[in-house]
Amino acid sequence: MTASYRAMVIEGSFGLENLLLRERDRVAPGPGEIVVRVRAASVNYRDLRMVRGEYNPKQALPLVPLSDCVAEVVEKGYGVGLSIGDRVCPLFVQGWHAGEPTKEKLGTTLGGPLDGVLREEMTLRAENVVKAPVHLSDVEAATLPCAYLTAWSALVEQGGLAAGQTVLVQGTGGVAIAALQIAKAMGARVVVTSSSDEKLARARELGADETVNYKHTPAWGKKAVDLSGGRGVDVVVEVGGAGTLGESLRAVRPGGIVAVIGVLAGAATEVNVMPILMRNVRLQGVFVGHKEGFSRMCRAIEQTGLRPVVGHTFGWTEAREALALMEAGGHFGKIALLFS
Template sequence: MLSRHYALSQDGSSLSLAQATKTVPDLAPNSILIKIRAASLNYRDLLTMGDAGGTRDGLTPLSDAAGEVIAIGSSVTRWKIGDRVSPNFFPAWLGGAFSPVHLSNALGGGQTDGVLCEYLVIDQAAAVAIPDHLSFVEAATLPCAGVTAWHALFERGKLTAGETVLVQGTGGVALFGLQLAAAQGARVIVTSSSDAKLERAAALGAWKTINYKNQPDWDQAAMALTGGHGVDHILELGGPDTYDRSIAAIAPGGKIAQIGVLSGFGAQPNLTPLQFKNASINGICVGSVEHYARLNAFIAEHAIHPIVDQVFAFDEAPLAYEQLRGAGHFGKIAITFDR
């Protein structure tokens, strides 16, 4: 069987995205065949397209997808044909402690093919069930951004009701952080340079908002909003341009989740204040299959719907990349495979 897919191909010193076809591999005894119904993009996908030296020629991109099982291997017991599933970002990180070996096997990056394809073969243990109330498009937004926010706030952050959370921006991870934290009963502060986006964040449950264009000292604004105490949890998504302010705004005993590189790599903040606040930094790189399953249980319990900014058809995938690159989105950008 042939599967349409997109490939990142070498074009001089850069990579270009184009459609191609490939043969779907035979099923191993423990594998399942998923008909992909939707996928979504992350900032990481722009980095992959821009990394001509580290990305295999012909790589199928994207890590996030949802679909239905249409065939199962002879030893599969977890799934049946017709089940709605989503593959985990790290297919082999099932649970427990993280191993660096998983980095090279992450879907859609470096050398490992991803999910921008009509059919995907994956081990049965690498998939999770989709919440019943979500569409395929909504479910396809969860594997990277949703799991990252969950891992940061709940698995490592141990977020409880009444605590204060600050999220930077209104991209995928930020809005999942807002929705999940608000459902937990936390007070969420959202920063953005757009008043229109901040109004939408408030409608989703943000406790307070800060326009960092009007208030560049947003760390001081966050301290004022919390009566000088500081913020209990910060989703650090910016990188070098935001890190020192995150450290200034964190509360005693607070937790900074190191996630993003939107302003670049190589942040070198002054860490000394963390010592005298007894605060900490948790490095967060997506999450395990167990994390994903617990996220979906929470989403189902609270009837949360992911925020999808725009949906493109499969043939319009390059336009989805351009929309993401323009950075004007609020929430996730998705691709539907339904014709």
């Protein structure tokens, strides 16, 4: 083992230009701990906001950003059941294993406030990882801890999705494509919206039953109702936030769920609460998910053979370029980073 490893660190002040390659001392594992070597990571919109200083302007620096990776156990401390060579994904919320989150648990997220995964090596509590599904490549497995678990939590853990129900998925980013794949694997009918006809064609290839260009059809909520036979959709995977909530409330059926996940189209807006109460709609905030949900999702992924969609792969020291691609919205599905 070398005495140090390389990490990319936000240093000095926020901004993509301040994401710098640095040497760090390795930390030997204590009892119950493992050292893992990162094999692949993936980028989430949160990481972009974190690096730009928008997610938490009070975040202490330096910080290793990014939350999602797959890594190999290379060393373990006393009392660890995992084996050297096991391929694991660290939990996004390290301290949340089951049940409802608490303020303390929600303060244990990787990539801020805790140092994240954009580094060659990490020392972790062994109970804060799950084994990666064996059939997935490294870049595929690296997409699971945030985007795929968020989609799974919204649809299955919180949404109670059943075969034959209809799901509306906004856009073709990481969480959205994860939701499309999971909903199809669960036997649901899926409506996908996008600003791009080309991306909608790709969504159809992945199984989308109906597609709507939200630029050409600003009243896509009404369109979704039409496409669901006038009934409305059972679950909306709401990643737009303030700018899309109104149409989502139009799209959802009476008694349906709007899973509030993202803020791509803004975080604050005026909301007409009448349709929420008059139509018995459930607005469900979703914050990624816990270890039990992650384990259930991995079993479902293994059972169904689902393979996450990775649209672009960069070398890990090209993280700035990967984040810039996300900033430009030029991607489809996930953006991954490969460590060699």
